[in-house]
Amino acid sequence: MERVKKGAILVLSGPSGAGKSTIINAASGEIGEFYFSISTTTRKPREGEKHGREYFFVSKEEFEEDIKAGNFLEYAEVHGNYYGTSLKPVREALNSGKLVIFDIDVQGHRLVRAKMNDITTSAFITPPTLKELEKRLRDRSTDSEEVIKRRIENAKEEILAVGEYDFTIINDTVDEAAREFVIVAKAARLKQSREDEEAFIAHWLG
Numbered sequence: 546m547e548r549v550k551k552g553a554i555l556v557l558s559g560p561s562g563a564g565k566s567t568i569i570n571a572a573s574g575e576i577g578e579f580y581f582s583i584s585t586t587t588r589k590p591r592e593g594e595k596h597g598r599e600y601f602f603v604s605k606e607e608f609e610e611d612i613k614a615g616n617f618l619e620y621a622e623v624h625g626n627y628y629g630t631s632l633k634p635v636r637e638a639l640n641s642g643k644l645v646i647f648d649i650d651v652q653g654h655r656l657v658r659a660k661m662n663d664i665t666t667s668a669f670i671t672p673p674t675l676k677e678l679e680k681r682l683r684d685r686s687t688d689s690e691e692v693i694k695r696r697i698e699n700a701k702e703e704i705l706a707v708g709e710y711d712f713t714i715i716n717d718t719v720d721e722a723a724r725e726f727v728i729v730a731k732a733a734r735l736k737q738s739r740e741d742e743e744a745f746i747a748h749w750l751g
């Protein structure tokens with residue numbers, strides 16, 4: 546009997562400006578094949594963002610339709626907007642044995658844990674200090690001062706959830722944080738096939 550391979554999940558969370566996108570991009574060539582879950586959001590696109598690449602940008606009404614239809618694996622309100630993970634593509638990627646990477650907030654992480662704990666690995670990423678986070682958010686120049694202030698206030702809450710994650714990555718330099726992310730992704734892959742424990746045992750027994 547062939548050992549059936551099923552996918553695994555890697556959740557990356559951290560405050561706005563932590564470096565989640567930067568680290569995933571920097572490490573993407575080193576972590577083998579993976580599926581990045583593109584979320585749906587009611588946030589307005591930033592300059593340079595493309596529908597279907599960073600996010601699926603929808604109206605509040607469309608998002609609420611999707612909630613009603615049961616289309617989301619999880620969703621949450623973050624910094625005053627809705628963000629959600631569509632169930633269908635994630636299910637397909639997991640069924641084909643892929644590592645699925647989520648960039649979602651601490652509420653989303655709790656929901657994924659509640660549903661798929663046995664195949665989930667998680668990492669919380671943060672700059673070394675709140676002060677450095679503020680500096681990076683301002684230097685990124687993608688958000689208004691009002692939006693930045695809100696995100697900094699939320700960061701003070703989000704950091705309290707750091708202990709809920711398997712790993713913490715301190716994003717001091719991009720190179721080092723990306724190297725650590727590669728190790729975390731390898732660890733996440735070790736949870737592949739855990740769903741199929743019974744099939745594995747049957748195969749092992751011969």
Ligand SMILES: Nc1nc2c(ncn2[C@@H]2O[C@H](COP(=O)(O)OP(=O)(O)O)[C@@H](O)[C@H]2O)c(=O)[nH]1
Pocket residue numbers: 557558559560561562566584585588619620621623624628629630648649650651652653654
């Ligand atoms: N729960 C949940 N959170 C999400 C999802 N997509 C993105 N987020 C989180 O929403 C927050 C804001 O994301 P974004 O507006 O892109 O800002 P950024 O973190 O500054 O790049 C981040 O903490 C993301 O991790 C999702 O599908 N579900």
Ligand SMILES: Nc1ncnc2c1ncn2[C@@H]1O[C@H](COP(=O)(O)OP(=O)(O)O)[C@@H](O)[C@H]1O
Pocket residue numbers: 559560561562563564565566567568681682684685716717718719
């Ligand atoms: N190690 C680092 N040192 C300095 N700047 C960084 C570092 N990592 C990321 N940045 C910068 O900080 C900003 C926030 O990073 P980003 O990846 O957009 O964060 P997130 O996706 O978590 O919101 C970006 O302008 C990015 O270029």
